Amino acid sequence: MSTQPIERKPDWLKIKLATGDNFKELKNMMRGKTLHTVCEEAKCPNIHECWANRTATFMILGDICTRACRFCAVKTGLPTELDLGEPERVAEAAEQMGLQHVVVTSVARDDLADGGASIFAATVTAIRKRLPMCSVEVLIPDFLGNEQSLRTVLEAKPDILNHNVETVERLSDKVRARAKYRRSLELLERSKKIAPSIPTKSSIMLGVGEEWNEILQTMDDLRAVQCDIMTIGQYLQPTTSHLPVTAYYTPEQFAELKGEGMQRGFNHVESGPLVRSSYHAHEQVKSAQQA
Template sequence: MVVKPDWLRVKAPQWERVGNVKEVLRDLGLNTVCEEASCPNIGECFNQGTATFLIMGPACTRACPYCDIDFEKKPQSLDPMEPINLGEAVRRMNLKHVVVTSVNRDDLPDGGASQFVRCIEEIRKLMPQTTIELLIPDLCANWEALETILSARPHVLNHNTETVPRLYRRVRPQGDYQRSLELLRRAREIAPWVYTKSGIMVGMSETDEEVREVMRDLRVVDCDIITIGQYLQPSAKHLTLHEFVTPEQFEAWRIAGEEMGFLQVVSSPLTRSSYHAEQVQALMKLYPKEM
């Protein structure tokens, strides 16, 4: 058994604030990846009044062994009220930056692209100044669906590569490393104004050089932002944790990423793809792109 080190201790949340956010989510019938994927930062983010919304779920059509989202339930038909309720939640929580992600919906012809678009439209109706970040699946290489999503003009388009190529068959058996890179390449080509972003987990036996190779691949497709965080095994039935990576190694990757030309590198044990995502607003002021 690998013992959790001190640097992975998370501060206890202020439950009054957490309760307020949960009340909004339950009242509007919304899911968050914070809860469904057992994110270790749930207390901090809920305390700050933020959450990463999980649409079209909570059931997922893929069975990634590292993920705590339920893949045994049968996916339901899309809820036409979900985008409206999401916009209302953003208004009630007064979010300046919102992250919207989804489960994989390989059962849908467009992978759920139209639902992403409706969510953006409803958020903008009530909160036109809020910056919007989407964390999308690979859409089974349906590039028309990608164009549909980008036509709604999100500010940030995130798609996680998740791990290094050597570990894909074990970590992400229904995914494809080159397909993920192609999605990010096409996003840059279709929408040069969007900030592209990707993230990987570490601690699953990847080497330092393999991580750096992924970083270089992401720069080849002109990815702007990268997040690197520690994989934490949700339960005994999930993918086995190989090691806890030291903060010093995360810092080395941060420095390497900046030298490679990423506009932003967020690399630490508790980093997740949407952790402190609102910091992109400062990035947008430093490196503006024409919308």
């Protein structure tokens, strides 16, 4: 597999900054409602594009994660925050933005008995009340394998249940903290058994040391548990204390992987250097529904 020198980012990873009125308005709204977005906390490269287009991924349950994954820029520590008013404020913000598709994710809250599942469910319900025609996607942690927590989220009837495996099985313990590759697959499989009508989705990032055949095996593993949507993107090192980038994949390689995924039966594959789990999420919903 051909890769680019890791000392310098290739040209296709350059992004265009947009800080117009929509971007500024959305940022002020988030601060005014004391809301967090994974766009900011995880230093997403698409923040300017998405915010300028009035889309965002809300991050609930605070901004301190109980895990310390080696790829993630979100703060780690012992959370002290459990804000029961947060679901309503997220719904208010989504309504003010006039969103047609909302993505709700969270930090990992291993300190909570249900991992924060009840707050996820309350957020979905609050959004549905204010925006009945809006689709809602949840990007959930693994809840340490707690099936009841998963049921709590699914009972709120999100339009998409998203949980990321993040990387290939061989590297999972190195890249992720406490999360287990097989437990993630089990969560996606359980979701299909509990709520077969809700599409499932997962994501991997490339450039942390995986081999091409391992990427294809991950696709096979996800299809084996009937995962409907897959996103594939380039890992970018957020700080020098995080995992280094081992390879930059070309746009052509990402296009090839999209083809591999579609051949395997995914309803939709979003694959590209700057793709993140929530990137073009609304388009993914449409593709999955049409399929």
